[in-house]
Amino acid sequence: MSDQPYQEIAVFNSEVVALDAQAYLLDNSIEARLVGMEGSALGVSLEGSDLIKISVPIDKIEEAVQLLEELAASENEESAVPAWTCHQCGEEVDEGFAICWNCGAEYPH
Secondary structure (H helix, E strand, O other): OOOOOEEEEEEEOOHHHHHHHHHHHHHOOOOOEEEOHHHEEOOEEOOOOOOEEEEEEHHHHHHHHHHHHHHHHHHHHHHOOOOEEOOOOOOEEOOOOOEOOOOOOEOOO
C-alpha cells in the first residue's frame, strides 16, 4: 500500500456501487479505500445521511476520476438497452440487459 496521502474523489449511498467502483479502480492498478460502509447493509445505507466515500492516492486522482467517469458512462449505456426478444432463442430479456440470460446471445444493436 502507498504511504502517501489519500484524497476523497467520490461519494456513494450504495455499498454495491461503491464496491463496484473500488473494484474497477483496483483492476486498473489504482489503490482505493472506502470509508463509511460500517453504516450500510444489503447494499444500501441504513441511514440516508450515511455516505460511503472512496479515496485514492493524491497522485492518482486525475486518472481515478477519469476511470470512474468511464465506469458511469458504460453503466448508463448498459441500462439504456430496452427490453428485447432474443434473436437466437426467442426469450424475452428485461430492460437494461445486453445479454440473453437463456442462451448468452448479445443484444442486436
